[in-house]
Amino acid sequence: MRLAGGRQVGNCLVAGDQCGVSDCLRIQAQFIVASPWEVYHPGQIVIRNEKLVEVCASTSSRPDIDLPHSVLLPALVNPHTHLEFSDLDQPIAAGRSFPEWISAVVKHRRENQSSNSDLASARAKSVIAKGLQQANETGTAVLGDIVSMPWQPNLLSQRTAEETLASSQTATERRLINDCHRHFPANTGTRVVAFPEVIGLDAARLNAVCDWAESLLSGHSQINADISSLVAIGVSPHAPYSLLWPTVAEFINRIPVHIPTAMHVAESEDELQWLRSGSGPFREAFERLDLPVKPDCRNCPTIEQCIGMLSRRKHGLLIHGNYLTNGQIQQLAQSPSISVVYCPRTHAHFGHHRYPLPSLQAASVRVVLGTDSRASSPDLNLWLEVVQARERHAELSPQQALAMVTCDAARALGVDRDYGQLRAGLFAAVATVASQPHWNTLNLLEEMTLTPLAVRPLAAAIDQSR
Ligand SMILES: [Zn+2]
Incomplete structure (x- = not known):
């Protein structure tokens, strides 16, 4: 994955100056489904060394990558x-x-x-x-x-x-x-x-x-x-x-x-x-x-x-x-x-x-x-x-x-310490789907789970969007 204003060193993603933490990647998306009971609209995740370090509602921190028409969910x-x-x-x-x-x-x-x-x-x-x-x-x-x-x-x-x-x-x-x-x-x-x-x-x-x-x-x-x-x-x-x-x-x-x-x-x-x-x-x-x-x-x-x-x-x-x-x-x-x-x-x-x-x-x-x-x-x-x-x-x-x-x-x-949710401390195993215009926080999961969505790994989606 190549980052705007950043560089890639081994497995560690090094973002540009805009990130609040020096060696992390901040991604913003229209919706973030952290778990079935926790949705942010819009939201941000922060990744460092292949792990999630923050999952939250959008903050004033400028994201390295903005995905305004995407939903992020646990892979x-x-x-x-x-x-x-x-x-x-x-x-x-x-x-x-x-x-x-x-x-x-x-x-x-x-x-x-x-x-x-x-x-x-x-x-x-x-x-x-x-x-x-x-x-x-x-x-x-x-x-x-x-x-x-x-x-x-x-x-x-x-x-x-x-x-x-x-x-x-x-x-x-x-x-x-x-x-x-x-x-x-x-x-x-x-x-x-x-x-x-x-x-x-x-x-x-x-x-x-x-x-x-x-x-x-x-x-x-x-x-x-x-x-x-x-x-x-x-x-x-x-x-x-x-x-x-x-x-x-x-x-x-x-x-x-x-x-x-x-x-x-x-x-x-x-x-x-x-x-x-x-x-x-x-x-x-x-x-x-x-x-x-x-x-x-x-x-x-x-x-x-x-x-x-x-x-x-x-x-x-x-x-x-x-x-x-x-x-x-x-x-x-x-x-x-x-x-x-x-x-x-x-x-x-x-x-x-x-x-x-x-x-x-x-x-x-x-x-x-x-x-x-x-x-x-x-x-x-x-x-x-x-x-x-x-x-x-x-x-x-x-x-x-x-x-x-x-x-x-x-x-x-037996892998729930590392996978299954978007939560600080877990692996950054993130999937994404394209959001649809009529989706909102009230109908999001209902619509998603009744639709044969093209769920993709986040890294592949970002690569394609660049
Ligand atoms: Zn079988």
Whole structure:
């Protein structure tokens, strides 16, 4: 970013003489939405060393940058996606049953695997970078990414695949290098909380996955200085139907409670039928698989056990919860460390029953919004989830909807000390939208949360305005 009358030194923005503090950048905007309950019209923010040092109503201090037709808001936080499917141009069809969709997803993953580990790594980097770029361009500062074995932090490296495959000679590899190159912007900007996915229906596979997840958590794997986009590593026992419960329960108990923990729970009616009676589409799907031991629903946890496990974590994320019962919602109400992640467009993709948002809200359960992956959602534009949620739920207030992708989402991921609000001391993770002539302080959030806005990172908007 270049400043009028200023200069840029490393990461420190040095503004001109007009700024009240010598080494800071003062930006004025028509509206500043500091949080869902705090709006300034007009307002100013002051940034120093990538942190906010002041957020306030306009003062007599002259701004370095004035944005008279813009709204500034906290950059968004997306608690749930799977970046590994960011190469899909459109979602995978829901199919006749949930297991049928899972089979199609697994097939897509296998088709993109390669026996050449360098090639597989370069391809994975390219796909992840594509997803991060899309999230960044639509105003997302941080996202929770479910990662599958053998993911390693270096897949988030900003280095190009050209270095990784410097010695490659074949045409296929050269094409791949070019493809990767395209998807690496200088700095993606969006940061990641990675959740290694613990999944496996036989003990050998499950133990291998647990070892991989544990090695990531213990930091034995290479976390290089250039992987600045990795904020933290969590853990994700996949879902009640895809793992052996006593083994996974013991594994999670060994992991420190502050590690964010996410699990897909009560996602489909097929899942509940399998857990209840061992019958239905999951049974048929398991019978078609060539597994050494046929899965047994008696080895699966109940939904209540999953909620119990998540409630003992400092940051438990219950993903989906489309078919939670009133009793389970009451259990969640007793578990304030759990956030439920609702993915509205994914919910619509599968044609699920009405989402139990009113019951969750009545029980004061924290609900946040995620995109899920591009295997079930057309893109990673989190604001479109806000609009979808408001259109589907008249009871959802604009303040609540905004909190679900900012402060509450940051709390769900355990990053609320740095992200989710515009407040002194937090990172200057700022997003912006163009304001419309009829917006005022009374209708601002109502209008914004019902409009499919082009939310962008502030730095990109300023660059473009110059
Ligand atoms: Zn998911």
